[in-house]
Amino acid sequence: MSRIPVAILGATGTVGQRFIQLLEKHPWLEVVAVAASDRSVGRTYADACRWFLSSSIPEHVQGLVVRPLEPNLDCEYVFSALPSAVAGEIEDAFAGAGYTVFTNAAPHRMDRDVPLLIPEVNADHLAVSEAQQRHRGGKGLIVASANCTTTQLALALKPLHDAFSIRKLSVVTMQAISGAGYPGVAAADILGNVVPYISSEEEKVETEFLKLLGTLEGDRIAQASITVSAQCNRVPVYDGHTECVSVQFEDPPSVDQVVDALEGFRGPNQVADLPSSPEQPIVVFRDPERPQPLRDINLGRGMAVSVGRVRPCPVLDMKFVVLGHNTLRGAAGGSIHNAELLIARQKLVGK
Ligand SMILES: NC(=O)c1ccc[n+]([C@@H]2O[C@H](COP(=O)([O-])OP(=O)(O)OC[C@H]3O[C@@H](n4cnc5c(N)ncnc54)[C@H](OP(=O)(O)O)[C@@H]3O)[C@@H](O)[C@H]2O)c1
Numbered sequence: 001m002s003r004i005p006v007a008i009l010g011a012t013g014t015v016g017q018r019f020i021q022l023l024e025k026h027p028w029l030e031v032v033a034v035a036a037s038d039r040s041v042g043r044t045y046a047d048a049c050r051w052f053l054s055s056s057i058p059e060h061v062q063g064l065v066v067r068p069l070e071p072n073l074d075c076e077y078v079f080s081a082l083p084s085a086v087a088g089e090i091e092d093a094f095a096g097a098g099y100t101v102f103t104n105a106a107p108h109r110m111d112r113d114v115p116l117l118i119p120e121v122n123a124d125h126l127a128v129s130e131a132q133q134r135h136r137g138g139k140g141l142i143v144a145s146a147n148c149t150t151t152q153l154a155l156a157l158k159p160l161h162d163a164f165s166i167r168k169l170s171v172v173t174m175q176a177i178s179g180a181g182y183p184g185v186a187a188a189d190i191l192g193n194v195v196p197y198i199s200s201e202e203e204k205v206e207t208e209f210l211k212l213l214g215t216l217e218g219d220r221i222a223q224a225s226i227t228v229s230a231q232c233n234r235v236p237v238y239d240g241h242t243e244c245v246s247v248q249f250e251d252p253p254s255v256d257q258v259v260d261a262l263e264g265f266r267g268p269n270q271v272a273d274l275p276s277s278p279e280q281p282i283v284v285f286r287d288p289e290r291p292q293p294l295r296d297i298n299l300g301r302g303m304a305v306s307v308g309r310v311r312p313c314p315v316l317d318m319k320f321v322v323l324g325h326n327t328l329r330g331a332a333g334g335s336i337h338n339a340e341l342l343i344a345r346q347k348l349v350g351k
Contacts, residue, residue, distance in 0.1 A: 148330025
């Protein structure tokens with residue numbers, strides 16, 4: 001099949017670069033346009049972008065001229081890696097002009113008719129997009145990815161919620177500096193330091209998690225009935241968020257039952273065949289020193305989350321550590337995965 005042309009909004013940033021990297025050899029999608037702020041418009045991508053990934057800028061992208069963030073790009077699908085402060089309005093303009101927008105930004109995530117998707121977790125939530133398309137007159141759509149911290153948490157906890165019903169959870173995070181974009185946190189603030197605050201992060205975890213694990217009821221998502229407490233910290237790690245989680249269940253499992261549920265989790269059949277799906281979405285470590293961001297974030301090409309130190313919790317029922325790649329599973333890879341799901345579904349219904 002010929003590849004589907006796509007554009008990246010915010011293509012020069014931390015997440016934008018990951019989109020360019022991941023799409024270089026994507027079997028279904030091909031980058032034909034890049035757009036960014038006025039600072040970059042009119043320059044070639046290679047000139048405008050301070051590229052910091054270890055692979056080179058793909059040859060066909062180097063010479064693309066950065067376009068303004070206006071809905072006149074020659075494609076149907078766009079991926080948004082724009083800062084939340086500007087993303088909402090720009091994404092609405094694109095969806096209003098008939099584009100399908102896969103966004104990483106916060107403004108539309110909690111909109112009632114916007115699916116907040118992780119294919120293995122809630123592929124059925126895509127159904128709310130029908131209501132959105134009706135509101136938009138049949139064309140144009142916004143599909144959102146959750147905040148990176150929340151994505152890896154929801155993926156790891158989905159099989160446990162399905163099997164044992166989570167009542168309460170407490171999560172303490174150690175988040176990488178790449179999560180703050182570029183240039184992000186000043187070196188003087190983070191080297192040899194921990195910053196015990198990330199603006200709006202705890203609120204995002206405490207709300208988006210409930211939508212992700214919610215249930216589809218007609219054309220809306222009924223949020224999961226779970227009490228969530230998040231404490232988010234920035235630490236001097238470049239990529240990869242680590243989360244210490246304690247969970248209380250309706251039906252408390254043993255350690256072995258938790259491990260079996262995590263290792264056996266695959267998500268719906270159709271999702272397993274998508275190009276970005278990892279063979280095993282959740283990898284469990286027995287070695288008590290793992291997972292570690294330096295060693296384990298690239299499991300499943302950065303699309304698997306890892307869990308370790310599963311053990312009883314004397315305050316709630318069970319505690320463990322979750323690690324995920326914030327710019328791959330938690331951002332660009334997650335959005336591409338969402339696009340693959342939508343395309344696979346559209347092919348099934350013959351659109
Ligand atoms: N980093 C992560 O781990 C992560 C994870 C999940 C979600 N997200 C979300 O993804 C989005 C992008 O994050 P990021 O980390 O890639 O940020 P970033 O490194 O700061 O990149 C921002 C991008 O947006 C453009 N931009 C900046 N200010 C703009 C403005 N006023 N108007 C229009 N365009 C503007 C920049 O273009 P120029 O180069 O031309 O300035 C750049 O392409 C954010 O909404 C963030 O919350 C990030």
